[in-house]
Amino acid sequence: MTDNSQVLIFDTTLRDGEQSPGATMSHNEKLEIAGLLDEMGVDIIEAGFPIASEGDFAAVSDIAKNAKNSVICGLSRANYKDIDRCWEAVKHAARPRIHTFIGTSPSHREITKLNQDEMVERIFETVTHARNLCEDVQWSAMDAIRTERDYLCRVVETAIKAGATTINIPDTVGYTLPDESAEIIRMLLEKVPGASDVIFATHCHNDLGMATANSLAAVSAGARQIECTINGLGERAGNTALEEVVMALRVRRDLMPYQTKIDTTKIMNLSRRVSQVSGFAVQFNKAIVGKNAFLHESGIHQDGVLKNVETFEIMKPADIGITETNIAMGKHSGRAALRSKLKELGYDLADNQLQDVFVRFKALADRKKEVYDEDLIALMTDSAANT
């Protein structure tokens, strides 16, 4: 990658996202989501974990066969069997990637029963093996954030020497904060020989609600690949949400002069489809894609956005593909919003007529949480019958 202002988007909805308990998707659903991600401009799609099951293998293979532009990546642990199986699945892609990882922090070394030197050896052998199969190899230091800094430098250097082209620094347990997330990337870029020849990736989990902030901090420090999922789907509190990092980079280009290739107008449709197929509802006030993210109910806000949308909106609903109205009618709504909403429904009222409908609308809004278009049409029909 020559353009240092380009940030690659690596989507792992179909791998880390699908690992959420209960989020299992069918073969066809995975193919459909992968197609939508590809169309939206995602650079790398992590399609699954081929050794995990026959179903995962088949999904990764078929996604690889159908991909148009995206790199198709599969996950594998640090052993030859996993890596070979991963290659068998991704090799059908025009642009395949093998992703191999090992837990490098003290608790993970204890589980794998490898001491520091043995783990370094394992990393060198497995990355070399992956690189002999595929030109594009990503290596991840699982739990990098809780790995001793000197040792992290050593394992990253080893993976680079063995041929890894992307080095991923995951915050596996969502433990870091923005300053630390940036400091680690900066340190690796400064201290590790060969670091400037590879792409550093950030992969954050949201256990402390910091995933988006930590990902952006890593980019400020030099990371050029963000790993994320649609709607932030993922184990526990989830992963970095694709829609949040992409829109933050777009909206705050003044502070973060980096771009992605994402066609943001496709975000809302993908969010809805991922929610439907995973069975994970999106919380109403979720940033960017929540039902309420662009809705205004209070009279002051409604009046403001009707006069000048910038008063209460930092991005346009259309930027993420929302075509519906951004005005929610309820007991906090004012006359201006009611007039505008009725006009949208085909009723152009004189002031005295509006006043009459407004009084009845307020009475209805006091009884109902939200007043829908159908309610307003019924109000107007009643008004017509009574005059």
Ligand code: KIV
């Ligand atoms: O969170 C994590 O560490 C991961 C790795 C497998 C990359 O998902």
Ligand code: ZN
């Ligand atoms: Zn993860």
